[in-house]
Structures are given as C-alpha cells and as structure tokens.
C-alpha cells in the first residue's frame with residue numbers, strides 16, 4: 001500500500017509519467033523479450049571522447065552509435081529487427097494510431113550503472129520517445145531543453161512505469177543519476193538490475 005498513491009503526472013509540457021502502466025504479465029513478457037534480444041549481445045557503448053558507458057545496450061531496428069544511427073552494429077552484423085508488437089505497444093503508450101516507432105534502445109543498469117544528462121537527438125522525427133522501465137527502480141532526472149543543468153525534476157521510475165516525452169519536451173536533457181538496487185520484484189523474472197526500453201521514431205528511410 002502506498003501512503004500517497006502514485007498518479008499520472010505531467011512533469012513538463014509533453015512529458016508525462018504514468019505509474020504502473022504495464023501489468024505484471026506484460027512486464028514478465030517484456031523481460032523475457034529483453035533476454036532474447038540480449039543474446040545478440042549487450043554491450044557498453046564507447047563514446048568518442050574515450051569513455052565507456054556504464055549501461056549495457058542492445059538496439060532494435062537501428063544501431064545507435066554515438067552520435068548517429070547505423071543499419072549495422074559495430075562489428076558489421078545486422079541490427080536485431082524491431083518487432084511490430086513493440087510498435088503496437090508504443091501506439092498504446094502515446095494513444096496515437098499513427099505513431100510508428102522503428103528504433104528501440106534496450107539498456108541494462110547494474111547496481112552501479114547510471115546515465116549522464118543528455119538529449120535524444122539523433123532522430124530526425126519530432127515524434128515522442130516512449131520509455132518503459134523494468135526491474136529495479138531508479139531516479140530519472142528530467143531537465144530542460146537548454147542545457148544539462150538545473151532546473152530539473154527527479155522522478156522515481158519503478159517497474160511497469162511509462163514515461164513519454166514529446167512536444168516541447170522532446171529535446172529535454174534527461175538522465176539516470178542512480179538506480180535503487182534491491183527494489184525489483186523477482187516475480188517479473190529479473191533478479192537484479194534495471195532494464196529500460198526507449199521507443200523512438202528515427203525519421204530515417206528503411
């Protein structure tokens with residue numbers, strides 16, 4: 001029981017947090033799907049500056065290579081296809097039958113992983129980003145469109161939560177300063193860590 005029930009909240013214009021959007025069954029199915037995608041290899045992305053990201057990622061549809069999209073992965077193999085059922089889930093999330101996501105980044109956070117403040121700006125479409133969270137909770141920091149500093153709002157994202165950012169918030173800086181290890185319910189099939197799936201519209205030609 002929550003002392004204060006978590007409610008659908010508009011964090012900024014076009015940025016909405018919907019707690020408990022996925023059922024337990026849908027969460028289990030998504031964790032299982034992530035396991036399948038992970039078999040293609042989940043890797044820590046190397047940044048041009050020499051750093052290595054602490055999350056491990058597998059891409060669907062298009063490979064995100066900082067800072068562009070590619071049809072092939074770093075080793076030249078084709079990118080795992082983006083399944084139609086995931087696009088359908090995206091349409092449900094935004095409530096727009098015209099939404100056509102064709103890229104997903106599936107990120108795995110272990111207890112020490114985090115993600116610095118950044119914009120999702122390699123897409124050429126202004127359509128919203130749909131974010132689904134599974135496993136451990138995290139602190140999700142949603143900032144402004146000007147720079148990576150304050151003002152921002154910290155939101156706790158838990159397993160099953162949906163976060164959509166579009167409209168005038170589409171290019172807002174955001175990041176994950178920390179996860180909350182041990183908060184996941186093992187019943188969804190993830191014993192530790194956090195998974196996040198973002199759906200995007202690349203705006204690139206097939």
Ligand SMILES: O=C(O)CCC(=O)C(=O)O
Pocket residue numbers: 105107115120131140157174175176196198
């Ligand atoms: O893990 C999250 O909640 C955010 C992930 C993210 O910002 C990204 O993949 O670009």
Ligand SMILES: [Fe+2]
Pocket residue numbers: 118119120174
């Ligand atoms: Fe992002």
